[in-house]
Amino acid sequence: MAKKLPKVPVVVVGMGWAGGIIASELTKAGIKVVGLERGKERDMSDYLMVHDELRFQHREELMQDLSKETITHRNNQKMRALPMRNYGTFIVGEGLGGAGSHWNGQTYRFLPYDFEIKSLTETRYGKNKIKSDYPIQDWGITYDQIEPYYDTFEKMAGISGETVKLYGKRSNPYPTGPMIKTPVLAEFEQAAKKLGYKPYMIPSANLSENYENPDGISRSACQYCAFCENFGCEYGAKADPVVTVIPVAKKTGNLDLRTYSNVTRILNDGTKATGVIYVDTFTGEEFEQPAEVVVLASYVFNNVRLLLNSNLGIPYDPKTRNGVIGKNYCYQVSSGYSSLYYNDREFNIYGGAGALGIEIAEFTGDNFDHSDVNFLHGAGIRTTQYGNRPIANNNSPIGTPSWGAEFKKQSIKYANSILQVKSQGASMPHIQNYLDLDPTYKDVYGMPLLRMTYDYTAQDRELVKYMAKVTRSIAKKMGPDHIDTVAEQADFNVNTDTNTHNTGGVIMGADPKNSAVNTYLQMWDAENVFVAGSSAFPHNSSFNPTGTLGAFSYRAAEGIVKYLKKGGSLV
Amino acid sequence: MSDKEKSQIEKQGSTRRTFLKNSGLAVGGLILGGAVGSMFDRNSEIGVKTEQKSQTQANNPNEALMFFYPEEYQTTAAAAERIFPKDDLGPGAMELNAAIYIDHQLNSGWGVNEKDYKLGPYYKPEPTQGEQNRLYRKDLFRLGLKELNTYSNKNYKKKFTELEANEQDEVLAAFEKGKASSLSGASSSAFFQLLRTLTIEGVYADPLYGGNKEMLGWQMRKYPGSRMSYTKEIQSKEFLKLDPNSLQSHMKHS
Ligand SMILES: Cc1cc2nc3c(=O)[nH]c(=O)nc-3n(C[C@H](O)[C@H](O)[C@H](O)COP(=O)(O)OP(=O)(O)OC[C@H]3O[C@@H](n4cnc5c(N)ncnc54)[C@H](O)[C@@H]3O)c2cc1C
Ligand code: SF4
Numbered sequence: 041m042a043k044k045l046p047k048v049p050v051v052v053v054g055m056g057w058a059g060g061i062i063a064s065e066l067t068k069a070g071i072k073v074v075g076l077e078r079g080k081e082r083d084m085s086d087y088l089m090v091h092d093e094l095r096f097q098h099r100e101e102l103m104q105d106l107s108k109e110t111i112t113h114r115n116n117q118k119m120r121a122l123p124m125r126n127y128g129t130f131i132v133g134e135g136l137g138g139a140g141s142h143w144n145g146q147t148y149r150f151l152p153y154d155f156e157i158k159s160l161t162e163t164r165y166g167k168n169k170i171k172s173d174y175p176i177q178d179w180g181i182t183y184d185q186i187e188p189y190y191d192t193f194e195k196m197a198g199i200s201g202e203t204v205k206l207y208g209k210r211s212n213p214y215p216t217g218p219m220i221k222t223p224v225l226a227e228f229e230q231a232a233k234k235l236g237y238k239p240y241m242i243p244s245a246n247l248s249e250n251y252e253n254p255d256g257i258s259r260s261a262c263q264y265c266a267f268c269e270n271f272g273c274e275y276g277a278k279a280d281p282v283v284t285v286i287p288v289a290k291k292t293g294n295l296d297l298r299t300y301s302n303v304t305r306i307l308n309d310g311t312k313a314t315g316v317i318y319v320d321t322f323t324g325e326e327f328e329q330p331a332e333v334v335v336l337a338s339y340v341f342n343n344v345r346l347l348l349n350s351n352l353g354i355p356y357d358p359k360t361r362n363g364v365i366g367k368n369y370c371y372q373v374s375s376g377y378s379s380l381y382y383n384d385r386e387f388n389i390y391g392g393a394g395a396l397g398i399e400i401a402e403f404t405g406d407n408f409d410h411s412d413v414n415f416l417h418g419a420g421i422r423t424t425q426y427g428n429r430p431i432a433n434n435n436s437p438i439g440t441p442s443w444g445a446e447f448k449k450q451s452i453k454y455a456n457s458i459l460q461v462k463s464q465g466a467s468m469p470h471i472q473n474y475l476d477l478d479p480t481y482k483d484v485y486g487m488p489l490l491r492m493t494y495d496y497t498a499q500d501r502e503l504v505k506y507m508a509k510v511t512r513s514i515a516k517k518m519g520p521d522h523i524d525t526v527a528e529q530a531d532f533n534v535n536t537d538t539n540t541h542n543t544g545g546v547i548m549g550a551d552p553k554n555s556a557v558n559t560y561l562q563m564w565d566a567e568n569v570f571v572a573g574s575s576a577f578p579h580n581s582s583f584n585p586t587g588t589l590g591a592f593s594y595r596a597a598e599g600i601v602k603y604l605k606k607g608g609s610l611v
Numbered sequence: 612m613s614d615k616e617k618s619q620i621e622k623q624g625s626t627r628r629t630f631l632k633n634s635g636l637a638v639g640g641l642i643l644g645g646a647v648g649s650m651f652d653r654n655s656e657i658g659v660k661t662e663q664k665s666q667t668q669a670n671n672p673n674e675a676l677m678f679f680y681p682e683e684y685q686t687t688a689a690a691a692e693r694i695f696p697k698d699d700l701g702p703g704a705m706e707l708n709a710a711i712y713i714d715h716q717l718n719s720g721w722g723v724n725e726k727d728y729k730l731g732p733y734y735k736p737e738p739t740q741g742e743q744n745r746l747y748r749k750d751l752f753r754l755g756l757k758e759l760n761t762y763s764n765k766n767y768k769k770k771f772t773e774l775e776a777n778e779q780d781e782v783l784a785a786f787e788k789g790k791a792s793s794l795s796g797a798s799s800s801a802f803f804q805l806l807r808t809l810t811i812e813g814v815y816a817d818p819l820y821g822g823n824k825e826m827l828g829w830q831m832r833k834y835p836g837s838r839m840s841y842t843k844e845i846q847s848k849e850f851l852k853l854d855p856n857s858l859q860s861h862m863k864h865s
Pocket of ligand 2: 245247262268269271272273274276278394
């Protein structure tokens with residue numbers, strides 16, 4: 041029997057960006073919050089010895105311990121789903137700060153087009169442009185309505201960037217100026233300009249300058265130390281819940297943070313939750329934490345899994361297309377890119393930062409005409425400079441063997457002489473791409489694993505081909521000695537694809553029939569349950585998701601405060 | 612294959628022969644006391660002076676085996692060298708201590724797949740589903756090493772370490788394609804991939820792990836290792852070559 045603890049106003053499951061923001065806003069408002077996090081406690085001093093490529097990138101020190109749980113995957117319903125036994129893609133966060141400790145920090149807003157994608161597409165291209173097997177839908181909120189929350193998130197994190205004309209209107213400029221435009225990025229800039237594009241510096245959570253945020257948190261500027269994505273920042277320059285929202289929540293005295301606490305179920309009667317059950321990951325002891333409000337902020341996968349394992353909400357059924365939990369799982373497509381090899385130029389690409397990069401907006405969203413293409417939305421085309429670490433970066437022209445004398449010669453020759461022009465493309469939902477419970481595999485606590493049924497769609501494959509050409513045209517203008525372009529989207533492979541941006545499964549909308557939560561991320565079927573994170577996105581844009589999930593976390597926090605006062609549906 | 616590559620392989624082959632002769636391994640049969648010392652004498656291949664060698668050994672107690680048995684170590688060192696051979700750019704995996712690195716990794720939690728999902732059932736995967744393999748990495752590697760010898764004996768009547776470099780390459784290529792016998796259910800290509808990954812890690816991971824000896828792996832590709840800041844360097848149009856630093860340099864401020 042689980043040991044029953046005293047009831048609290050709010051219990052938050054998972055302490056990454058989503059959970060951290062909500063905990064910080066609620067505790068600032070004087071509300072007591074219990075934060076349950078399955079992983080380790082963390083603070084900035086944990087990041088002092090992180091310049092270790094092997095430990096943090098290749099042994100995934102900060103990522104979810106797959107021996108406890110993983111996901112299973114199959115490309116389609118005819119296949120048997122099998123567990124992702126090691127990484128792989130989806131390097132899911134674990135521990136205080138979640139993936140926010142080891143993210144890159146590229147912090148975009150989604151486009152006005154994203155929030156009203158169905159209406160705007162149909163207005164411009166007619167009703168038949170969206171094929172019936174793509175359940176693309178409006179989000180139930182407009183860009184203008186979510187804009188103030190983006191602003192709040194960006195000020196909290198101190199996002200560095202420059203205003204882009206083709207994107208949504210900003211109420212304020214970025215709180216800090218853009219990152220340094222290095223000679224590498226200038227190469228892309230010049231080439232893109234020659235083609236008539238207007239490159240801009242990628243908005244960054246790696247601070248371009250020292251910054252104090254509205255909560256009174258001071259952080260220092262990025263040192264371009266090159267151990268950024270997959271690593272924590274020893275300067276606190278990279279915005280991370282551990283150096284921003286969590287200390288603020290702790291300082292209020294209203295946060296009761298419990299690490300090594302893994303939530304297995306949400307207690308509920310089908311219309312309301314009464315609390316959660318969690319396990320002490322060391323002792324195996326079970327606890328019941330009753331609460332007025334339950335906030336799920338356990339990332340896309342566990343947000344969906346916890347609901348399904350708790351019989352809360354109606355599971356999506358791909359045959360009837362009824363149900364909502366697990367629906368519209370989306371990913372991102374980044375297979376269209378060009379690699380540029382230079383024979384006698386070397387760049388200082390051993391240095392860099394997780395969000396150091398330059399990009400063009402012309403091929404995003406509906407910023408170009410889609411009348412004659414078989415896909416919607418688009419991609420950011422960009423060059424980044426993260427810092428090329430040597431185990432991960434052994435590039436040589438296609439056709440070079442992957443080991444032996446020639447491999448060594450070529451990979452060393454180009455170690456400092458390779459640049460890339462990449463694309464990161466939007467991912468549209470498909471009726472056959474969804475999440476449910478695996479019938480066979482379980483986690484170490486005996487709960488069914490999440491099963492992902494997913495493959496790239498025809499739309500994705502078209503998009504990749506198109507964007508690959510764009511990357512090649514810019515690459516050519518950059519004038520390297522050799523260019524390799526990858527233009528084919530292979531089948532989804534759970535162990536080789538590397539994009540970390542999963543979305544959907546508990547999507548927001550205006551209508552309970554086709555969405556699971558409203559735009560405050562409050563569940564239609566259980567008004568005291570809020571489900572935060574990119575699980576709420578009805579589709580995935582071409583941008584990295586965290587700016588948007590951060591904005592919605594602020595909105596959810598506002599909704600929870602209101603709900604605790606008045607109760608009932610917030611819309 | 613270009614003439615240059617050919618002559619390179621030949622050169623390596625002949626160095627190997629000298630090495631094998633010196634180390635007494637080519638005689639086959641029982642390895643006797645005298646040979647054992649020289650088995651660990653990787654430096655005999657590059658002709659480093661004895662004083663220097665004994666000093667390095669004294670300085671670095673880490674250069675010893677915690678997982679492999681001596682012959683396994685030899686086979687690993689030879690195979691890793693083919694993945695990342697010595698050439699005019701600099702040392703190969705053998706000199707960089709990649710096999711020491713591999714030894715230590717296989718003896719770590721990673722060697723027993725501590726962070727992998729291990730619950731059953733196990734089914735044969737589709738190509739998109741990743742390895743579904745019950746074996747621990749340490750066991751897969753050990754079985755792979757044994758199979759390297761079995762395969763070499765069958766096809767060349769010699770142990771793997773006794774083969775010429777180009778023959779070793781043929782053996783490894785067969786493993787890469789999964790053409791050698793199954794290793795208790797795992798494909799020989801799974802072993803090859805593990806060998807390849809571990810070799811590259813052993814050449815380029817922080818020297819703290821036992822490979823990348825004296826940061827020579829990094830030096831070859833002008834990689835400065837782990838430093839606190841590159842704010843200045845990233846702004847420079849000229850390439851700036853820095854001496855590498857290892858993680859040990861961060862102990863000062865931790
Ligand atoms: C290497 C990498 C680079 C990235 N770069 C970028 C980028 O540049 N820009 C961008 O926008 N996004 C980026 N992302 C994605 C970004 O990190 C995530 O979108 C974001 O951090 C998700 O925040 P979250 O709070 O929703 O989830 P998480 O950060 O995953 O937090 C969820 C937390 O819940 C905990 N948890 C899960 N299940 C349970 C349970 N059952 N019980 C208790 N606790 C639980 C987890 O341990 C975790 O701490 C990157 C991700 C990775 C991995
Ligand atoms: S690159 Fe900048 S933000 Fe990233 S870890 Fe280094 S100092 Fe921090």
